[in-house]
Amino acid sequence: MPKTKVAQFGISVDGYGAGHSQSLKNPLGVGGRALLDWAFATRTFQRLHGNEGGTTGIDEDFLARAFENIGAWIIGRNMFGPVRGPWLDESWKGWWGDNPPYHTPVFVLTHHARAPLTMSGDTTFHFVTDGIQDAVERATAFAGGKDIRIGGGIATVQQFPRTGLIDELHLAISPVLLGSGESFFSSVDMLKLGYRCPQHASSPHATHIVLSRNG
Amino acid sequence: MPKTKVAQFGISVDGYGAGHSQSLKNPLGVGGRALLDWAFATRTFQRLHGNEGGTTGIDEDFLARAFENIGAWIIGRNMFGPVRGPWLDESWKGWWGDNPPYHTPVFVLTHHARAPLTMSGDTTFHFVTDGIQDAVERATAFAGGKDIRIGGGIATVQQFPRTGLIDELHLAISPVLLGSGESFFSSVDMLKLGYRCPQHASSPHATHIVLSRNG
Numbered sequence: 001m002p003k004t005k006v007a008q009f010g011i012s013v014d015g016y017g018a019g020h021s022q023s024l025k026n027p028l029g030v031g032g033r034a035l036l037d038w039a040f041a042t043r044t045f046q047r048l049h050g051n052e053g054g055t056t057g058i059d060e061d062f063l064a065r066a067f068e069n070i071g072a073w074i075i076g077r078n079m080f081g082p083v084r085g086p087w088l089d090e091s092w093k094g095w096w097g098d099n100p101p102y103h104t105p106v107f108v109l110t111h112h113a114r115a116p117l118t119m120s121g122d123t124t125f126h127f128v129t130d131g132i133q134d135a136v137e138r139a140t141a142f143a144g145g146k147d148i149r150i151g152g153g154i155a156t157v158q159q160f161p162r163t164g165l166i167d168e169l170h171l172a173i174s175p176v177l178l179g180s181g182e183s184f185f186s187s188v189d190m191l192k193l194g195y196r197c198p199q200h201a202s203s204p205h206a207t208h209i210v211l212s213r214n215g
Numbered sequence: 216m217p218k219t220k221v222a223q224f225g226i227s228v229d230g231y232g233a234g235h236s237q238s239l240k241n242p243l244g245v246g247g248r249a250l251l252d253w254a255f256a257t258r259t260f261q262r263l264h265g266n267e268g269g270t271t272g273i274d275e276d277f278l279a280r281a282f283e284n285i286g287a288w289i290i291g292r293n294m295f296g297p298v299r300g301p302w303l304d305e306s307w308k309g310w311w312g313d314n315p316p317y318h319t320p321v322f323v324l325t326h327h328a329r330a331p332l333t334m335s336g337d338t339t340f341h342f343v344t345d346g347i348q349d350a351v352e353r354a355t356a357f358a359g360g361k362d363i364r365i366g367g368g369i370a371t372v373q374q375f376p377r378t379g380l381i382d383e384l385h386l387a388i389s390p391v392l393l394g395s396g397e398s399f400f401s402s403v404d405m406l407k408l409g410y411r412c413p414q415h416a417s418s419p420h421a422t423h424i425v426l427s428r429n430g
Contacts, residue, residue, distance in 0.1 A: 013386070013412060013424050014400035015230040031406075171228070173388065175415035175424060179406025185229035186401055191246075191394025197228060200390035202417030209228050209390055 004136065004148045006157055007066035007170040009184075010035030010206075016181035017154040024082045027095060034176045038205035039063050048101040058203040062170060071146025072139035073102050074132070076156030077110040080125065087114045094125065105142040107135045109156060132159050154182040161193050167213060169195070172206040219351065219363045221372055222281035222385040224399075225250030225421075231396035232369040239297045242310060249391045253420035254278050263316040273418040277385060286358025288317050289350045291371030292325040295340065301327045308332060309340065320357040322350045324371060347374050369397040376408050382428060384410070387421040 010028075011017050012035060019029030028035060039045050042063045043054030054060070077083075081092045094100055099120040107128045114127040128135040139148045150160055160166040171184075190211060199210035225243075226232050227250060234244030243250060254260050257278045258269030269275070292298075296307045309315055314335040322343045329342040343350040354363045365375055375381040386399075405426060414425035 013388070013426075014405060015398075173228070173422065175412045175422075177406040177410060177412055177426065179404040183230075183401065186398065189394040190229060191392040195392060197390045197392055202422055207388065207390075207417055207422040211228075211392065 002071070002140070002143060002145055002147050003167040004150065004160070004165055005168040005170070006150045006160070006166060007168075008036070008039055008063060009152070009157065009169060009171050010039070011171055011173055011184055012176050012178040012181075013173065014177050014179065015183045015185055016178040017152070017157075017184045019178045019181040022078070022153075027079075027082070029178070029181050031176070031178050032181070035172075035174050035178075038172060038174060038203065041205070058201050058208065059205055062172065062201075062208045066149070066170060069146050070104055070149045071143025072104050073106040073149050073151055074128075074135045074139050074156075075106060075108055075151035076153050077108055079152045079156070080108045080110075086112045090114070090117070093117060093119065099123070105139070107139050109135055132163065132165060136165050154184050158184065158188050161188055161190060161195065164193075169211040171209045171211070173209065174206050217286070217355070217358060217360055217362050218382040219365065219375070219380055220383040220385070221365045221375070221381060222383075223251070223254055223278060224367070224372065224384065224386050225254070226386055226388055226399055227391050227393040227396075228388065229392050229394065230398045230400055231393040232367065232372075232399045234393045234396040237293070237368075242294075242297070244393070244396050246391070246393050247396070250387075250389050250393075253387060253389060253418065256420070273416050273423065274420055277387065277416075277423045281364070281385060284361050285319055285364045286361025287319050287354035288321040288364050288366055289343075289347070289354050289371075290321060290323055290366035291368050292323055294367045294371070295321075295323045295325075302329045305329070305332070308334065314338070320354065322354050324350055347378065347380060351380055369399050373399065373403050376403055376405060376410065379408075384426040386424045386426065388424065389421050 019032040022029040038059045041055045042060040043056055044064045046054035080094055083092050100123040102123040103121050106125050108125055110127050113129050117125040194213045195211045197209055198212050201208050234247040237244040253274045256270045257275040258271055259279045261269035295309055298307050315338040317338040318336050321340050323340055325342050328344050332340040409428045410426045412424055413427055416423050
């Protein structure tokens with residue numbers, strides 16, 4: 001059965017998935033980039049961005065798995081870009097340049113309709129205005145039996161477990177404090193929603209936690 | 216310089232230091248005991264409770280360090296026992312039997328005065344009604360130049376960094392979900408208070424995090 005999953009979701013020791021003051025310069029908020037240092041260093045991340053080298057081991061294993069067998073993505077509008085409100089024009093095409101690292105259809109949750117946007121490398125952004133249930137249905141139709149990966153931000157990710165639409169979450173706790181920002185667990189009781197923690201492993205850079213409803 | 220420190224402070228993946236519904240049967244709330252499974256297994260813990268054996272390695276190293284060079288303890292009333300309001304009599308003498316594992320003076324923060332209580336093994340409970348500053352001063356006077364360790368519960372621990380009275384915190388994140396309960400970080404911005412994370416290490420059972428103002 002294909003899964004709907006969150007992966008490579010960085011949180012700080014104090015539970016924040018992004019720092020305060022998210023901006024064009026700091027899409028993960030002040031200090032938030034440190035939540036993904038473990039990921040940036042890996043071989044898979046480096047290859048996705050056209051580079052050689054990168055680390056192997058536990059961090060690489062989890063990052064490689066995060067990109068395996070993905071047939072479609074669903075992301076929040078803020079993960080697509082900093083534009084708020086109606087799309088004034090079509091000039092913003094994501095944070096990732098001409099060839100985004102998705103290589104699948106990407107469903108962007110938004111309140112504002114926009115025509116699909118096809119990029120190089122098989123990435124097409126579709127803008128979904130009918131909510132997460134509709135996004136999952138459309139992603140499933142495009143995913144060809146593969147898994148659907150849910151991207152950030154936190155407010156987007158939090159909507160899914162509440163509605164039973166996520167099978168698995170991979171979180172990576174980095175040994176940093178953010179102090180304030182967006183807290184993933186403060187508004188969602190994952191235990192009550194049926195999730196358990198069947199798998200965990202630590203590298204020197206992150207503690208990887210897998211939450212699953214089938215764990 | 217002697218330090219004032221928190222150690223062996225268990226939190227769940229979702230940030231809770233105790234589960235909901237704390238009671239005589241579940242002093243750490245429902246599911247909360249799992250936050251200290253890593254500690255109960257260690258050689259130091261087993262020896263403190265008169266047993267042979269126990270694990271060695273990262274968990275043992277952190278637990279042994281938690282008990283090293285402690286000259287006095289400060290704990291919250293709920294860590295001392297489940298009695299609320301005025302002390303009706305002196306029959307409650309702590310969770311730990313005749314020979315508590317402290318072997319130092321223990322200052323219990325409470326709103327209700329009570330005479331000191333001397334137990335076997337050099338543990339004396341003093342009941343402090345004038346707040347944490349007074350508790351630290353009295354503990355310092357008794358500690359003979361050694362460190363002061365702050366025990367739980369969470370509400371007690373949270374008071375100290377806010378007032379600049381903690382030098383170091385050792386947290387241990389266990390790979391479990393509690394879903395709800397008392398969250399340590401939700402009401403205290405450790406970054407803003409000047410703490411950093413200079414040390415971390417993981418065993419298969421817990422991720423140990425040291426926060427320090429000198430890190």
